[in-house]
């Protein structure tokens with residue numbers, strides 16, 4: 732796992748865009764695994780800027796998103812499908828039919844999870860997966876549990892996750908209680924992983940994810956076993972790392 736320092740959020744986004752952009756240049760028909768949330772918004776803005784500047788072409792790319800709230804249609808402004816259109820897809824030339832996200836309106840969980848597994852298998856897996864990380868160490872919506880869940884599944888969101896996501900809704904009661912999420916196996920099978928985290932509230936979990944025991948109680952800790960993970964953080968998100976394990980942080984000006 733490579734941990735890369737950036738002074739601030741925008742620099743972090745640009746550095747991550749270098750890696751994602753390189754993936755698209757090297758393999759124009761790549762499969763991108765994508766995340767929602769605050770962490771990748773700057774990355775998506777930078778990818779849009781590079782597309783508008785004629786530096787990137789998404790016309791042959793496919794995408795698979797990590798997760799979606801159960802019960803929300805893609806036109807719902809709180810759905811992750813809406814987020815992706817708003818923050819990325821409608822600003823670049825990826826064909827809409829090449830974009831995939833679990834269908835929150837399919838309430839038959841078994842059917843929807845099997846469908847999504849087939850989508851990913853038919854695409855031949857993920858070339859580069861973008862991740863954020865929850866304060867409790869979740870990736871996608873793989874919440875802390877007694878064992879790692881391998882495949883796409885339906886989860887009951889933890890209270891802490893519901894509380895964290897309340898900022899996107901009018902009130903806490905409006906946050907859906909269930910979500911479909913890609914499993915740990917699809918994430919770990921991605922050929923390359925880019926994880927983004929910013930802000931001091933992520934500092935402790937970044938340290939535990941990167942240096943602590945590998946445990947399903949901190950789902951992101953499993954990334955220590957992956958061959959090609961780059962973690963892009965701003966300085967506040969690295970504050971604990973810089974104090975306790977500065978030798979693991981790359982790219983910090985001396």
Ligand code: F6R
Pocket residue numbers: 765766767768769770771797798862863864865869870871872
């Ligand atoms: C979003 C997702 C979540 C977020 C995580 C961090 O698709 O899968 O795991 O990446 O909750 O969210 P932010 O970036 O908003 O702090």
